[in-house]
Each structure stands twice: as structure tokens, then as C-alpha cells.
Amino acid sequence: MNKKYSIAIHGGAGTLVKGLMTPEKEEQYKAALNEALEKGYAVLENNGSAMEAIETAVIHLEDSPLFNAGKGSVFTNDGTHEMDAAIMDGKTLDAGAVSLITGIKNPISLARDIMEKTEHVFLAGEGAMRFAKSLGYTLETPEYFYDEHRYQQWQNIKDSDKFQLDHSMKREGKFGTVGAVACDKNGNIAAATSTGGMTNKRWGRVGDSPMIGSGTYANNKTCAVSCTGSGEYFIRGVVAYDVSCLMEYKGMTVEEAATEVINKRVLEIGGDGGLIAVDTEGNIAMPFNTEGMYRAFKTSEEKKEISIYKD
Numbered sequence: 001m002n003k004k005y006s007i008a009i010h011g012g013a014g015t016l017v018k019g020l021m022t023p024e025k026e027e028q029y030k031a032a033l034n035e036a037l038e039k040g041y042a043v044l045e046n047n048g049s050a051m052e053a054i055e056t057a058v059i060h061l062e063d064s065p066l067f068n069a070g071k072g073s074v075f076t077n078d079g080t081h082e083m084d085a086a087i088m089d090g091k092t093l094d095a096g097a098v099s100l101i102t103g104i105k106n107p108i109s110l111a112r113d114i115m116e117k118t119e120h121v122f123l124a125g126e127g128a129m130r131f132a133k134s135l136g137y138t139l140e141t142p143e144y145f146y147d148e149h150r151y152q153q154w155q156n157i158k159d160s161d162k163f164q165l166d167h168s169m170k171r172e173g174k175f176g177t178v179g180a181v182a183c184d185k186n187g188n189i190a191a192a193t194s195t196g197g198m199t200n201k202r203w204g205r206v207g208d209s210p211m212i213g214s215g216t217y218a219n220n221k222t223c224a225v226s227c228t229g230s231g232e233y234f235i236r237g238v239v240a241y242d243v244s245c246l247m248e249y250k251g252m253t254v255e256e257a258a259t260e261v262i263n264k265r266v267l268e269i270g271g272d273g274g275l276i277a278v279d280t281e282g283n284i285a286m287p288f289n290t291e292g293m294y295r296a297f298k299t300s301e302e303k304k305e306i307s308i309y310k311d
């Protein structure tokens with residue numbers, strides 16, 4: 001049995017500048033992160049798998065209106081919510097991903113069902129919805145996903161060609177994607193990411209989050225990674241897999257590899273955002289090249305941190 005186990009979560013990166021958020025709002029975000037973190041950690045503590053822990057944590061974040069995933073998903077150009085999610089098991093390299101779905105309360109669970117109950121990895125749109133219905137998923141009404149703040153964000157840009165990230169004021173948008181990575185007592189690792197994508201997105205736009213290797217990746221040889229940021233750049237940079245490659249081929253530590261990718265390679269191609277990563281020894285890295293990233297981690301060595309800004 002592994003001595004050290006750990007979990008890390010994120011709730012998106014972006015222009016999160018100290019002082020711009022009210023202390024009450026800040027507390028709300030921290031409380032939501034804390035709850036998701038503790039729920040996921042409890043699974044590990046009770047001998048649960050990394051897979052179970054990350055799904056538990058992400059479900060919790062999806063159920064919060066604060067983050068751009070599940071309930072808090074941003075508005076598309078059509079005024080709907082289209083969600084993407086992916087999950088990957090580092091032990092087996094099994095993966096499940098889903099894109100362009102609407103009305104599903106917990107897209108991460110659907111991604112896991114795709115991984116476990118089909119021969120496929122990635123289902124999208126109408127077909128994915130049919131699959132969900134065949135498993136008995138019920139649909140939430142649009143009211144469930146309605147949030148006044150996100151509605152206003154969309155109203156501000158809906159008549160333009162712009163699309164924007166959650167939590168990003170420079171781009172008048174935000175990255176609020178959520179994700180989790182964990183290492184369990186057996187040294188198995190897993191990663192999960194879930195998102196509503198970008199405000200005002202259209203034409204069936206898909207970001208990096210559900211793409212295995214870009215926004216989400218896990219491999220027991222190296223690390224488990226969940227990304228948040230300007231998806232188009234994270235796709236082109238094959239970011240999550242790049243972290244794994246630097247560890248596998250160059251022998252870097254998870255901290256070195258994650259930092260190199262976010263603070264050098266992603267920046268070089270013009271991308272902004274961050275990621276969380278864990279290796280099979282439970283070591284965690286959480287680099288970001290934006291002003292802030294909602295993030296938290298807890299390890300069996302009693303280390304815990306919940307942060308928003310660059311400190």
C-alpha cells in the first residue's frame with residue numbers, strides 16, 4: 001500500500017485579481033472548494049479508488065452554481081447550456097468523454113458511464129443524449145441551469161462574435177471549468193474535468209476539457225492531469241499529455257513538467273490558464289499563468305490548501 005495519498009481540485013483559472021471580489025464571495029468559493037475537496041478526500045481515506053474520489057469531488061463542483069460546469073454552466077450563443085466532460089483511469093488507461101450535451105445534471109457521471117458501459121471513449125451531442133436516456137438519466141429543465149450573473153455575461157456579448165472564458169475580465173469572460181486529480185492508497189491515479197465551455201460559444205464548439213490528452217489525461221506511468229484555460233490553445237498544445245510526456249521521456253518531476261508546460265510552452269503559443277496534476281507518489285502540482293485559479297489540495301500527510309490568487 002502506498003503511504004501517501006492525495007487529491008487536488010480546481011474550479012477554473014482566469015483574471016482573478018485580489019480585491020475585485022467581495023470577501024463574502026471569496027468565502028463562498030472557498031467553502032465550495034473545501035466541501036468538494038473533503039468529500040473526495042474522504043473516499044480516499046476510506047480505501048476508495050482515485051476514480052471514485054475524483055468523480056465524487058467533481059459531482060460536488062458540478063452541483064454548485066459558482067463554477068462553470070453542471071448547474072453553473074455558461075450560456076451558449078443560442079442561450080442554451082452545452083456541457084463537456086472527461087474522466088480517465090491511470091491504471092487501465094480507460095477513458096470516457098462526452099461533449100455537447102444539455103440537461104444532464106452531472107456530465108462527469110455520464111463520461112464515466114461511457115467509459116464503463118460502452119466500447120467507446122467519446123460520445124457527443126444527440127447520440128450521447130440517447131445513450132444517457134437509455135441508462136435512465138433524467139433531464140433537468142433550463143431553469144435548473146439558470147444563473148442571473150451568467151445570463152448577464154452572455155447578454156453583454158451575445159450579439160458579438162466574441163466568446164469568452166469564465167473568470168476572465170480581460171477577455172470579458174471566464175474559465176470556470178472544474179476538475180479533480182487523485183492518487184489513492186494503492187498508488188493508482190485518475191483525472192476528471194467538466195465544463196460548460198465558453199460563454200457565447202456556437203457552432204458546436206468543443207474545448208479541451210473532454211479531449212483526452214488535451215484537457216484531461218491519466219497514466220500510472222507518469223501523472224494525472226486536469227486543465228483549465230483557453231481551450232483552443234490547450235488543444236493545440238496537447239497540454240495534459242505534454243506534462244505526462246515530459247515526465248516519461250525527460251524524467252522530470254510532476255512539478256517540473258507541469259510548470260514547464262504552463263509557464264513556458266502554453267505561454268509561447270499564446271494560451272492562458274492552469275492545471276492540476278498528481279503523480280503516483282501523491283505529489284501535487286498546480287501551476288497557472290493567469291492572475292488566479294480556484295484550487296485546493298489535501299494529502300494524507302496532513303497538508304491542505306485552498307487558494308484563489310497568486311500568493
Ligand code: ASP
Pocket residue numbers: 012013068165166174175176177195196197198206207208209215227228229230231232234
Ligand atoms: N478550457 C475550457 C474550454 O475551453 C474553459 C475553462 O477552462 O473554463 O472549454
